[in-house]
Amino acid sequence: MPAHLTNKAFNPWDEIQRYQDGHLQSGHYGATASFVGTMRDFNINESVSHMTLEHYPKMTQHYLDKLCLQCNQQYELDDCLIIHRFGDIYPNEPIVLTVAWSAHRAQAFDACRYLMEELKSNAPFWKKEVTDKGERWVHNDIINNE
Amino acid sequence: MPAHLTNKAFNPWDEIQRYQDGHLQSGHYGATASFVGTMRDFNINESVSHMTLEHYPKMTQHYLDKLCLQCNQQYELDDCLIIHRFGDIYPNEPIVLTVAWSAHRAQAFDACRYLMEELKSNAPFWKKEVTDKGERWVHNDIINNE
Amino acid sequence: MSISIQFFASLREITGQSQTTLSYEPSMDVLIVWAKATNNMVMPDNTLCAINMEYVKTDAIVADNDEVAFFPPVTGG
Amino acid sequence: MSISIQFFASLREITGQSQTTLSYEPSMDVLIVWAKATNNMVMPDNTLCAINMEYVKTDAIVADNDEVAFFPPVTGG
Numbered sequence: 001m002p003a004h005l006t007n008k009a010f011n012p013w014d015e016i017q018r019y020q021d022g023h024l025q026s027g028h029y030g031a032t033a034s035f036v037g038t039m040r041d042f043n044i045n046e047s048v049s050h051m052t053l054e055h056y057p058k059m060t061q062h063y064l065d066k067l068c069l070q071c072n073q074q075y076e077l078d079d080c081l082i083i084h085r086f087g088d089i090y091p092n093e094p095i096v097l098t099v100a101w102s103a104h105r106a107q108a109f110d111a112c113r114y115l116m117e118e119l120k121s122n123a124p125f126w127k128k129e130v131t132d133k134g135e136r137w138v139h140n141d142i143i144n145n146e
Numbered sequence: 147m148p149a150h151l152t153n154k155a156f157n158p159w160d161e162i163q164r165y166q167d168g169h170l171q172s173g174h175y176g177a178t179a180s181f182v183g184t185m186r187d188f189n190i191n192e193s194v195s196h197m198t199l200e201h202y203p204k205m206t207q208h209y210l211d212k213l214c215l216q217c218n219q220q221y222e223l224d225d226c227l228i229i230h231r232f233g234d235i236y237p238n239e240p241i242v243l244t245v246a247w248s249a250h251r252a253q254a255f256d257a258c259r260y261l262m263e264e265l266k267s268n269a270p271f272w273k274k275e276v277t278d279k280g281e282r283w284v285h286n287d288i289i290n291n292e
Numbered sequence: 293m294s295i296s297i298q299f300f301a302s303l304r305e306i307t308g309q310s311q312t313t314l315s316y317e318p319s320m321d322v323l324i325v326w327a328k329a330t331n332n333m334v335m336p337d338n339t340l341c342a343i344n345m346e347y348v349k350t351d352a353i354v355a356d357n358d359e360v361a362f363f364p365p366v367t368g369g
Numbered sequence: 370m371s372i373s374i375q376f377f378a379s380l381r382e383i384t385g386q387s388q389t390t391l392s393y394e395p396s397m398d399v400l401i402v403w404a405k406a407t408n409n410m411v412m413p414d415n416t417l418c419a420i421n422m423e424y425v426k427t428d429a430i431v432a433d434n435d436e437v438a439f440f441p442p443v444t445g446g
Contacts (some may be wrong), residue, residue: 011157027187027237031260034180037251037446039383041173053445054378059422092172096446105262106184113255116446122424125445126378128377137379138444183369199368200301202361205345230368242369262369268347271368272301283302284367
């Protein structure tokens with residue numbers, strides 16, 4: 001149940017496959033729920049050329065590790081996985097991946113969403129978007145439901 | 147927003163990648179929620195060697211097509227995808243894949259789960275498991291939350 | 293002037309047939325179709341019925357050339 | 370006998386520094402650390418505070434060798 005931080009583009013589907021092959025017990029899990037957050041090329045009606053995702057490295061890793069561990073126990077998962085980008089990110093690149101494996105679907109769905117909601121609320125990342133009009137920090141009230 | 151029925155094993159992550167590359171507009175969607183239901187090698191404390199998934203082909207396709215269309219509109223998705231097996235299925239093989247792409251995460255999560263819950267309740271499939279003790283039709287009250 | 297009838301899963305096994313046809317008669321509902329097609333077997337609880345790929349209740353009236361299907365609760369996904 | 374202080378994102382820009390250190394003194398809470406480290410700037414609304422990678426409130430007492438961090442509401446994911 002690891003959390004990985006990376007400053008390189010990653011392919012979420014390859015990562016799920018690789019993690020599943022390496023860590024999950026074949027025939028044991030019946031449900032896999034996943035979420036991928038991808039950078040869009042517009043936000044609040046403005047074209048965004050790229051963004052920089054700053055974070056607090058030690059705290060991010062610590063927070064996400066704890067979140068995985070706690071989520072695993074709370075939802076009785078077989079396993080879970082978080083991958084999160086930092087640094088410069090371009091449109092259509094995945095920013096975050098959360099995955100939950102469990103025996104039954106309710107736990108997998110609930111856990112996958114829980115990971116995302118907690119991460120969105122608490123993981124110390126900050127987005128700065130670069131638009132035609134310059135740079136801007138993204139605010140929660142702007143990104144709203146994103 | 148297609149629904150595919152197949153009697154061959156499929157790799158859900160490859161299918162998502164292929165569909166996304168072929169049909170989704172790069173930079174437009176920000177959220178991708180997916181669910182994979184995988185055959186387990188046990189159920190109700192009994193080892194299951196394989197199962198046969200019977201269906202009502204014309205009605206299954208009709209039902210899943212309608213479901214995709216309706217889900218797309220209801221959740222304002224960029225797109226959605228369902229792939230479902232039929233025929234003989236062995237442990238660790240994916241049975242079903244549902245995917246929803248949207249601008250924001252709430253719709254993607256909700257839509258992906260909606261596809262699964264509706265499919266579980268209404269799509270005309272029937273599972274027959276083969277165990278050491280012989281064959282048995284799976285009942286809803288047995289599979290419970292699966 | 294006929295309707296086709298399909299049985300699936302456990303209902304196929306219970307009735308001993310996967311499909312059959314009946315001559316069309318006016319005003320037949322789904323329950324009557326079941327009775328005629330199964331030689332008056334009792335319809336199991338929770339049986340689901342469809343006409344032309346859409347779920348219907350047992351009192352739905354069948355038209356000529358309809359495809360009527362009977363099956364147990366679904367267990368896909 | 371010191372504590373280290375980190376500023377992130379907009380607070381790094383507002384305070385003009387990404388990190389600094391303070392001599393440790395007993396009974397300093399996080400708000401006092403902010404004031405000393407920023408030359409008495411007003412702390413922006415919604416500022417989040419952490420000691421040693423755990424969220425704390427501004428009245429949390431700081432121990433010697435602690436790492437104190439200040440940052441705006443998070444926007445990851």
